[in-house]
Amino acid sequence: MFIPVTRSLLSEKNHGVLITGIVLITELAERSPDTLEHFKRVVPNLVRILKNLIMSGYSPEHDVSGISDPFLQIKVLKLLRILGRNDASTSETMNDILAQVATNTETSKNVGNAILYETVLSIMDIESESGLRVLAVNILGRFLLNNDKNIRYVALNTLLRTVAIDHSAVQRHRSTILDCLKDPDVTIKKRAMELCFALINTSNIDIMSKDLIQFLKTAEPEFKEACSSNMMIAAEQYAPNRRWHIDTVFDVLKESGNMVRDDVVFNTIQIISMSPDQQKYSAHLSLNTLREIKHCSEFQPLTQVGCWCIGEYGAYLLESCTELEVSGGVSEGEVVAWLRNLLASSTVSVVTKQYAILSLAKLSTRFTTVSQEIQNCIDTFGSNHDIDLQQRSVEVGKLFRSQVGLRGKLLEPMPPMERASLASPTNQSAPGGGLVAPVVNGAPAIGDNSSPLLDLDLTGSGLGGLGQVTANPASLPSSNPMSSLDEIMGLSLGGGAGAADTTSQSQSSFNLLDSLGGGPDTSSVAPLGLSASNTNSTVGGGGGGLDSLLNGVDTLSFATTPSSNPPPFTVYEKHGLRINFTFPTPSSQGATSILLQAQNLTQQPIFDFNFQAAVPKSMQLQLAPPSDNVIPASGAVSQQITVNNPSQAQLRMKLKISFSSGGVPIADMAEVNNFPGQ
Numbered sequence: 060m061f062i063p064v065t066r067s068l069l070s071e072k073n074h075g076v077l078i079t080g081i082v083l084i085t086e087l088a089e090r091s092p093d094t095l096e097h098f099k100r101v102v103p104n105l106v107r108i109l110k111n112l113i114m115s116g117y118s119p120e121h122d123v124s125g126i127s128d129p130f131l132q133i134k135v136l137k138l139l140r141i142l143g144r145n146d147a148s149t150s151e152t153m154n155d156i157l158a159q160v161a162t163n164t165e166t167s168k169n170v171g172n173a174i175l176y177e178t179v180l181s182i183m184d185i186e187s188e189s190g191l192r193v194l195a196v197n198i199l200g201r202f203l204l205n206n207d208k209n210i211r212y213v214a215l216n217t218l219l220r221t222v223a224i225d226h227s228a229v230q231r232h233r234s235t236i237l238d239c240l241k242d243p244d245v246t247i248k249k250r251a252m253e254l255c256f257a258l259i260n261t262s263n264i265d266i267m268s269k270d271l272i273q274f275l276k277t278a279e280p281e282f283k284e285a286c287s288s289n290m291m292i293a294a295e296q297y298a299p300n301r302r303w304h305i306d307t308v309f310d311v312l313k314e315s316g317n318m319v320r321d322d323v324v325f326n327t328i329q330i331i332s333m334s335p336d337q338q339k340y341s342a343h344l345s346l347n348t349l350r351e352i353k354h355c356s357e358f359q360p361l362t363q364v365g366c367w368c369i370g371e372y373g374a375y376l377l378e379s380c381t382e383l384e385v386s387g388g389v390s391e392g393e394v395v396a397w398l399r400n401l402l403a404s405s406t407v408s409v410v411t412k413q414y415a416i417l418s419l420a421k422l423s424t425r426f427t428t429v430s431q432e433i434q435n436c437i438d439t440f441g442s443n444h445d446i447d448l449q450q451r452s453v454e455v456g457k458l459f460r461s462q463v464g465l466r467g468k469l470l471e472p473m474p475p476m477e478r479a480s481l482a483s484p485t486n487q488s489a490p491g492g493g494l495v496a497p498v499v500n501g502a503p504a505i506g507d508n509s510s511p512l513l514d515l516d517l518t519g520s521g522l523g524g525l526g527q528v529t530a531n532p533a534s535l536p537s538s539n540p541m542s543s544l545d546e547i548m549g550l551s552l553g554g555g556a557g558a559a560d561t562t563s564q565s566q567s568s569f570n571l572l573d574s575l576g577g578g579p580d581t582s583s584v585a586p587l588g589l590s591a592s593n594t595n596s597t598v599g600g601g602g603g604g605l606d607s608l609l610n611g612v613d614t615l616s617f618a619t620t621p622s623s624n625p626p627p628f629t630v631y632e633k634h635g636l637r638i639n640f641t642f643p644t645p646s647s648q649g650a651t652s653i654l655l656q657a658q659n660l661t662q663q664p665i666f667d668f669n670f671q672a673a674v675p676k677s678m679q680l681q682l683a684p685p686s687d688n689v690i691p692a693s694g695a696v697s698q699q700i701t702v703n704n705p706s707q708a709q710l711r712m713k714l715k716i717s718f719s720s721g722g723v724p725i726a727d728m729a730e731v732n733n734f735p736g737q
Contacts, residue, residue, distance in 0.1 A: 061087075062087075062094065062097060062098075065080060065083055065087065066084075066098075068080025068083070069084075069104045069105070069108070074121055074128055077108065077131060078131055078134055081105075081134045081135060081138050082134060084101070085134070085137060085138045088141050099146065102139065102142055102143070102152050102153060103152065105135050105138060105139055105142075105153075106152065109135045109136070109139075109156050109160065110156055112131060112132050112135075113127070113159060113160060113163055113164070124168040124169075124171075125168070126165065126170050126171060126174065129171075129174055132177075133173060133177045136157075136174070136177040137177060139153050139181055139185075140177075140180060140181040140184045143184070144184055144185055145186070146185075147186040149185075150185040153185065154188055154191055157181060157182055157187070157191060158191055160174065160178045161175065161178050161179075161182070161191075161194050164178070166201065172205075175198050176202075176217070179217060182195040183221055183224055192228060193225070193228045195221075196218070196221060196225060196229055196232070197228075197231075199214045199217055199218050200214075200231070200232040202214030203215070203232065203235045203236065203239065204235065208244050208247060211239065211242070211247055212244075212247050212250060215236070215247065215251055218232070218236070218254055219250060219254050223257075229258065230258060230263075236251055236254050237255065239251035240252060240274045248282065249282070255270070256271075260297060264293065264294075264297040264298065267293075268307055271286060271290060272290075272311060272314055275287070275311065275314035275315055276314050280318045283314075283315045283316065283318035284318050284319065286311075286315070287311050287312070287315040287320070287323050288320050288323055290308075290311045291311070291323050291327075294307050295330075301330075301334045302337060305331065305337055305340070305341055305344070306344075308330065309344060309361070309364075312327065312358070312360055313348065313358065313361055316358055317357060317359050317360065324360045328367050329476045331364075331368060332475050338368075338371075338372045338375065339372065339375035339378065340380060340382055341368050342369060342375045342376055343380040343382075343383050344368075344383060345365035345368040346394065346397070347383060348361065348365060349362060349365045349397070350397070355407060355411070356404065356407050359408055359410075359411045362414070363411050366398070366401075366415050367418065369394060369398070369422070370418030370419070370422055370425075371418075371421060373418075373425040373426065374425040376388060376389045376394055377389065377391070377426075391422075391426040392428075394422065395422065395426075395432055395433060395436070398415050398418060398422075402440070409445055409447055409448055412440075412448055413448065413451050416437055416440065416448070416451050416452060416455060417451070417455070419436060419437055420433070423470070424467050424470045430459075434456070434459045437452050437456055437459075438456055439452075441453050441456060458470070625735035626735055627641040630714060630729055631714065631716060631727070631729045634718075634720055634725050635660045635661035636659065636665060636716070636720070637657070637660055638655060638657050638658075638670070638714075639655070639656045639658070640653050640654070640655060641653070641656060642654070642735075649703060649704045649705045649706075649707060650703050650704070651701070651702045651704060651734075652699070653699075655670065655697060655700055656695055656696075657670070657697070658690075658695040659692060660693075661692060661693075661720065662692045662693065663692055663720070664691050664692055664694075665689070665719065666689050666718065666719040667688055667689075667718055667719045667724075668687075668688045668689070668690055668696065668717075668718045669688065669717045669718065670698055670714070670715075670716055671716075672700065672712055672714055672715070673712065673713040673715075674702060674710070674711065674712055675711060677706050678702055678703060678704045678706075678710070680700070680701075680703075681702075681703075682698065682699075682700055683700075683701075684698070685698040686698065711730075711731065711732050712730075712731045713728070713731075714729040714731065715727075716728070
């Protein structure tokens with residue numbers, strides 16, 4: 060009954076009544092598909108109203124900065140956009156009037172710019188002609204030259220949505236968009252960077268990469284991480300050849316400094332590993348680039364890649380490299396001396412030194428005259444105060460003594476690494492190229508929504524209550540095996556950035572530094588679902604004798620007195636901290652009560668203890684605060700955990716533990732998939 064009355068409002072002469080009638084029709088059309096179809100018949104009336112407004116002369120009653128009633132024009136344009144969406148015949152009716160508005164509206168005042176912006180949105184949303192879309196993009200291009208920052212930002216934002224519709228039309232304004240990277244306004248630079256990556260294709264990758272690398276030199280730290288990761292994706296998709304690909308990645312690492320995500324380092328190593336014809340060039344390029352750097356501590360991701368290349372392909376360094384004008388190669392002593400100086404630096408991170416130690420170990424099988432010098436250099440870290448470096452040095456040192464016969468086989472060149480495409484589901488190529496949704500605020504988006512790791516109810520230990528946290532879809536996927544939990548927990552549970560970085564960097568080193576089996580002691584994490592005695596025999600590793608004979612046997616199964624409660628078991632033991640789960644009361648009505656006991660195995664206190672956990676969404680997790688966040692030497696603290704499992708599904712749990720031991724912050728993760736009694 061309201062439709063006929065509402066439709067009659069479009070015949071009114073009073074502009075106030077017209078505006079209220081159009082707003083009412085807009086609301087009705089947005090809420091009811093049937094009403095939307097009915098009001099498509101009034102499109103000719105709306106076209107006539109809009110035409111009268113732009114063709115009428117001066118009217119003091121409705122004039123705003125020389126434009127006749129811009130408020131009514133904008134309301135009509137918005138309604139036309141709704142009515143013409145996904146309807147070719149209706150869109151054809153309004154094509155001409157939209158073209159007239161776009162060409163006849165004055166752009167010197169904000170009033171005209173507002174009408175043009177609404178016109179552009181309407182053109183891009185309906186089934187408009189290609190020429191009309193080009194006209195709309197050109198209007199946005201003129202907006203980019205406006206002195207008003209807000210107008211430039213609106214133009215970039217709209218172009219970013221438009222690039223998937225008409226990629227070639229937006230490409231015409233590439234130079235103007237690149238100039239926006241120099242804008243002092245941070246928000247404009249952010250949108251310009253996103254749009255630049257969306258415009259990259261095979262024909263302009265060379266030009267665009269040079270401008271983006273130039274942008275990296277002066278960009279703020281928060282831009283460098285996102286820009287370097289997206290440059291890796293763009294180079295992977297559109298690189299003209301592998302030599303150009305490697306050169307570009309090295310330039311990105313050089314200009315990004317330390318503001319590079321771990322996935323960039325690992326993916327660079329994979330690229331080189333998969334390019335046998337470029338490995339000699341990569342080795343020389345790595346050494347030359349690192350020699351030019353005065354302070355490697357400011358370029359640690361590049362240093363890590365360089366150390367890996369030098370160690371893996373060090374034999375090529377003794378040969379000439381005409382591409383880099385290196386004649387006669389490099390002497391073995393020069394390479395070892397450079398790595399020794401790197402290890403002596405107090406400003407280089409532990410992970411970078413681990414790369415250097417493993418590089419030296421590999422060079423002992425590539426070089427022939429400096430084996431003793433390499434051994435002496437590695438042995439100096441056998442008593443290092445850092446436990447990871449000490450462990451790495453002792454393990455590698457064994458290959459020079461008791462296991463010397465295995466050294467050549469263990470340290471032989473690695474086969475090419477298998478790798479998947481870097482483009483995530485959120486970075487699919489646009490028609491004609493480009494990364495439609497480049498990641499800017501963090502890591503790339505979580506790609507696989509079907510993964511059970513994402514179906515989790517997360518509760519921070521500091522909250523002391525129930526809480527469901529949704530992972531940020533703008534987070535970036537890590538390349539390490541434990542990335543799924545890192546994606547959802549590192550962003551959602553309020554953990555410190557330093558702890559997250561430490562975890563990520565440590566896990567990244569597992570992939571690259573553990574070819575000897577001597578990385579951080581991952582074996583110290585208890586195998587999931589084992590009993591306490593079996594865990595101790597596995598973790599402690601020093602039982603010998605009967606323990607060795609019974610390795611893998613659950614000795615609790617020999618107990619003569621059955622217990623109604625599940626046995627306690629160890630879920631984490633590493634860095635001097637052991638965490639046990641005990642079950643003080645039997646499970647009842649789908650609720651499981653767990654008492655966590657965290658034991659300090661060292662002779663110094665552990666500070667800032669923080670335990671976090673995640674369970675599937677079908678369950679509810681409640682974490683009480685720990686009895687204390689400081690664990691005294693050889694002491695323990697406890698924490699109550701309650702899991703409500705009404706569906707009686709198998710209990711699974713992801714753990715995130717952070718603490719500080721000996722002044723060193725530690726962040727680690729573990730997984731429990733098989734609780735006793737299930």
